[in-house]
Amino acid sequence: xxxxxxxxxxxxxxxxxxxxxLDLLSEAGTACLDDAGVSPDAIDHLYVSNMxxxxxxxxxGVPNALAHDLAAMPAYTARIDQTSSSGGAGVKxxxxxxxxxxxxxxxxxxxxxxxxxxxxxxxxxxxxLTHPVEYKHGVTxxxxxxxxxxxxxDTYDAPRESLGKVAVKNHRHGxxxxxxxxxxxxDLETVLESPIxxxxxxxxxxxxITDGSAALMFCPESVAKEYTDDYVIVSGVGGAxxxxxxxxxxxxxxxxxxxxxxxxxxxxxxxxPEDIDVAELHDMFTILEFLxxxxxxxxxxxxxxxxxxxxxxxxxxxxPINPSGGLxxxxxxxxxSGVAQVYEIYEQLLGEAxxxxxxxxxxxxxxxxxxxxxxxxxxxEAV
Amino acid sequence: MMEAYQYPDGSITYPGHPIGPGGEEPVxxxxxxxxxxxxxxxxxxxxxxxxxxxxxTLAIVEFDVDGEPVRALGxxxxxxxxxxxxxxxxxxxxxxxxxxxxxxxxxxxWDGYRFEPV
Numbered sequence: 001x002x003x004x005x006x007x008x009x010x011x012x013x014x015x016x017x018x019x020x021x022l023d024l025l026s027e028a029g030t031a032c033l034d035d036a037g038v039s040p041d042a043i044d045h046l047y048v049s050n051m052x053x054x055x056x057x058x059x060x061g062v063p064n065a066l067a068h069d070l071a072a073m074p075a076y077t078a079r080i081d082q083t084s085s086s087g088g089a090g091v092k093x094x095x096x097x098x099x100x101x102x103x104x105x106x107x108x109x110x111x112x113x114x115x116x117x118x119x120x121x122x123x124x125x126x127x128x129l130t131h132p133v134e135y136k137h138g139v140t141x142x143x144x145x146x147x148x149x150x151x152x153x154d155t156y157d158a159p160r161e162s163l164g165k166v167a168v169k170n171h172r173h174g175x176x177x178x179x180x181x182x183x184x185x186x187d188l189e190t191v192l193e194s195p196i197x198x199x200x201x202x203x204x205x206x207x208x209i210t211d212g213s214a215a216l217m218f219c220p221e222s223v224a225k226e227y228t229d230d231y232v233i234v235s236g237v238g239g240a241x242x243x244x245x246x247x248x249x250x251x252x253x254x255x256x257x258x259x260x261x262x263x264x265x266x267x268x269x270x271x272x273p274e275d276i277d278v279a280e281l282h283d284m285f286t287i288l289e290f291l292x293x294x295x296x297x298x299x300x301x302x303x304x305x306x307x308x309x310x311x312x313x314x315x316x317x318x319x320p321i322n323p324s325g326g327l328x329x330x331x332x333x334x335x336x337s338g339v340a341q342v343y344e345i346y347e348q349l350l351g352e353a354x355x356x357x358x359x360x361x362x363x364x365x366x367x368x369x370x371x372x373x374x375x376x377x378x379x380x381e382a383v
Numbered sequence: 384m385m386e387a388y389q390y391p392d393g394s395i396t397y398p399g400h401p402i403g404p405g406g407e408e409p410v411x412x413x414x415x416x417x418x419x420x421x422x423x424x425x426x427x428x429x430x431x432x433x434x435x436x437x438x439x440t441l442a443i444v445e446f447d448v449d450g451e452p453v454r455a456l457g458x459x460x461x462x463x464x465x466x467x468x469x470x471x472x473x474x475x476x477x478x479x480x481x482x483x484x485x486x487x488x489x490x491x492x493w494d495g496y497r498f499e500p501v
Contacts (some may be wrong), residue, residue, distance in 0.1 A: 055485060124432035124484045132491035133398045136478045137458050138428070138435030146426030147443055147456075154424070154466055199427040247443045247456040248396060252424065 004098045005224035005231040006380070007217050008036025009343040012111075014212035014331035015181040021053045021062060021113040024213035026069045028336075029109045032215035033070065037227055040071045044103035049080045049090035049110030050335035055125045057113055066109060076103075080335075083129050084284065086110060087214070087338020088239070088367025088376025094218045095237050095378075104223055110339035111213030122209050126334070129370050131245045142206055144246055144371040145285035146198025152253045152287060153200065156302035160200055164191040165308050166286040167204045167328055173315055174325020176355035181210050181331030205286040210331030214340035232349045235362075236271065236379035238264025242372050253302075257375030258295035258366060265364075265377040266297075273297035276379070277360035278348050279319065280341035282368035283326040289313075292366050293321060296377070320358045323348065338367030342378055349382040385415040385472055385496050387453055395453040397446075413448055415455060416472040416496055420444035423454065425464050434483025438462065442498055444470055458497040472496035 010031035012024055019027070025048060033040060048063040059065075063077035082089035087110040097103040114122050127140045153160060168188050174180040186204060194203035224231045240260035243249055249256070266272055273296055281296075283289040290304035298319055299307050307313055313321035324330050324344040327337055345363035347353045365378045388399025388409035395413055402408060425442040440459040445452050460473060478495050481488035 119430065120432050121485075123430065127432055128485050131398065133495070134456055135484075135486060136491065136493050136495055137441060137456060138431045138439050138479045139441060139456065140428060140430070140432060142430065143426050143428040143439070143441055146428065147424045147441065150426060150466070151424035195429070197428070197430050199429075201426075245396075245398065247454045252443065 001099055003221040004095050004218055004234045005221045006234065006346050007219055007224045007227050007231045008032050008038065009216045009346050010035055011179050011214040011340050011343050012212050013179050014210050014333060016115045017211035021050070021057055021059055021111055022065055022069065024113060024211060025062065025066050025109050025111045028111060028213035028215040029066060029070050029107065032107060032217055036217040038105060038217055042105045043072045043075045043107050045097045045106040046072050046075045046077045047080050047090050047093055047106065047108045049086040049108065049339055050112060051081055051083050051086050052125055052334065053113070056117060072107070082374045083369040084334050085338055085367040085369030085374045085376050086335040087340065088365070088378065090339060091216070091342050091378050092237050092239050092376055094216065095234050098218050098220055104219055106218040107215065108218065108339060109213060109215040110336040112333035112335045113211050114209050114333060115211050119209060134245065141371055142198045142201070142285065145287055146201050148252050149201050149287040152290065155253060156305065158305040161188060161192065162305035162309055163205055163286040164188050166283065166289045167191045169308065169314060170283060170322050170326040170328040173323050173356065174329025177325045177330055180325045180329050181208055182329045201285065207284050207327040207332040210333040212331060212333035212336045214336045214343050216339055216342060216346070230350050231383060232346050233381045233383060234378060235381045236265035236269030237376065238262065238268065239376045240264065241374050244373055246371050253291060255291050255295045255372035255375065257372050258292050258377070261375045261377040262296045262366070265379050269379040271362065271379060275362050276319065276364045278323060278345065278358050278363045279321050280324060280344050280365045281321055281326065282366055283322060283328045284332055284368070286328070288368065289321065296364070296366060315356065315358055323353065323356045323358055338376060341365035341367055345380050349380055387413045387415050389413055393451055395448055395451050397453055397455045415446050415453065418446045418448060419469050419471045419501055420446040420455070420498065422464060422466055422468045422470060424466060425459060427462050432484050434480030440464065444498055457495065460497050460499040464500060469501045470498035471501055473499045
C-alpha cells in the first residue's frame with residue numbers, strides 16, 4: 001500500500017463570522033486548492049465533515065453544493081458526520097479513499113456555522129446526540145465534563161488549579177495563531193473566578209461556540225511528488241467507539257475510544273507515544289486534555305495533571321500539546337475542528353507554524369466526538 | 384418503573400439494549416426504582432438547554448442489585464449531595480419540558496426518576 005500524503009491545507013478565521021456554512025466551506029476549499037496547486041477537475045473525491053448544518057441552519061446537501069461551488073464535478077461526494085469528531089472521521093475517510101486506490105486526489109473540507117444560535121440552543125443541538133434516558137434529564141456535554149472532572153480530581157487527588165492551567169496554557173498558545181477565535185492570554189485567577197457552568201468547571205474551562213472551516217488535500221505519495229516537495233505522510237489513523245450511554249462506562253475517567261483508536265494508529269505507524277513530538281488534543285473542556293494525554297500513553301493514568309503543572313506540555317516543553325491554542329482558544333466549529341487539528345500538525349511538520357513552531361518530525365491529532373463516544377487518532381510524519 | 388435489562392452472564396444495564404455487553408440478548412428485567420444507590424460523581428449545571436430546570440444538579444449513581452453493579456444518570460432533588468451519598472429514586476412526571484428543545488416530543492418519554500439523598 002502506497003503512503004498517503006497531505007499536500008495542502010487551509011483554515012479560515014475561526015470565531016463569529018458573517019458567512020453561512022456554504023460560504024465558510026467554500027472559503028476553506030478554495031484556499032486549500034490554491035495552497036496545494038491542484039485544479040478542481042483533478043479531485044476524485046470530496047468529503048465534507050459537518051455535524052449539524054441541517055439542525056443549525058436548515059441547509060442540507062452540503063457536499064454537492066460545495067462540489068458545484070468549487071467546480072469539482074463530477075467528483076464523488078459525501079458528508080461525514082461523527083458529531084464533534086466529524087473532522088477526524090473525514091481525515092480517516094479521506095486517507096482510506098487514497099490508500100484503497102479509489103481516489104488519486106481527495107479534498108476534505110470541514111466546517112460548521114453555529115454562532116447565530118443562542119448558547120442554550122447550540123448546547124441543545126449538541127446534546128441531541130445523547131440517549132433518551134440522558135436527554136430527558138437535561139444533560140449537556142458540559143455537564144458530562146463537570147461529572148468527570150469532579151471524579152478525576154477526587155480519584156487522583158489533583159488540585160482544581162491544574163485544570164485552570166490547561167486553559168491558561170492554551171490561551172497563551174493561541175495568542176500566536178492568527179486564525180484563533182481568542183488571541184489573548186488569561187491568568188489563572190481569571191479562570192478560577194469565572195462563572196460556574198458545570199461545577200467544578202467554570203466558563204474558562206470550556207471552548208467557545210464558533211463558526212469556521214478548514215481543509216486538507218490528500219493523494220498518494222507518488223502523486224504528491226508531482227506537485228510539491230513540501231508534504232507530510234499520514235502514517236497512522238485509527239477510529240474507535242465507546243458506549244453511547246456515558247454512565248455505563250466502568251471508569252468515566254478513562255476514554256476507551258482514545259485508548260483503542262491510538263492503539264490502531266500507533267500499530268499502523270509502527271510508533272508509540274514516545275515517538276510523538278507534538279500533539280493536538282480535543283480540549284473542548286480542560287478535563288479532556290488530561291484524559292487524552294493519559295489514554296494516549298503520554299503520561300501514566302492520573303498523572304496528566306502533573307505534566308501540565310510541570311510545564312511539560314507548554315510549547316517549549318518536552319511534549320507540546322495544543323500549540324495552535326487548542327479548541328479552548330482557537331474555537332470549536334464542530335465539523336472543522338478535527339480537520340484544523342491535522343492542519344496544525346501539517347504546518348508544524350513542514351516548519352510553517354511561525355511563532356507557534358516547535359521542533360517536530362512526528363505529530364499526533366486526537367479528535368473526540370460526544371463525550372468520548374467516537375474518537376479518531378491520526379499520526380503524521382515529516383518527509 | 385426504572386427498567387434495566389439483565390443478560391445471561393448476570394450483567395445488568397440501564398437502559399436496556401437489544402444485545403448486552405457479553406453479546407447475548409436480555410433474559411430478564413429489573414426495576415431499579417426499588418433499590419437505593421451510591422453517588423459516584425455529581426455536578427450542578429448552571430447553563431442548561433431550553434426547558435430544563437436551572438440550576439440542574441445531576442449525578443451518576445451505582446445500584447447494587449444482588450451483588451451486580453449497574454449505573455444510572457439522573458437529576459438530584461437537592462444540590463446538597465456528595466460522592467458516596469446513598470440516594471433513592473423518586474418519580475417525576477415531567478423531567479424537562481417536552482418540545483422546548485430540539486428533540487421531537489413524541490420520540491421519547493419525559494417522565495422518570497430523580498435521586499433523593501436517603
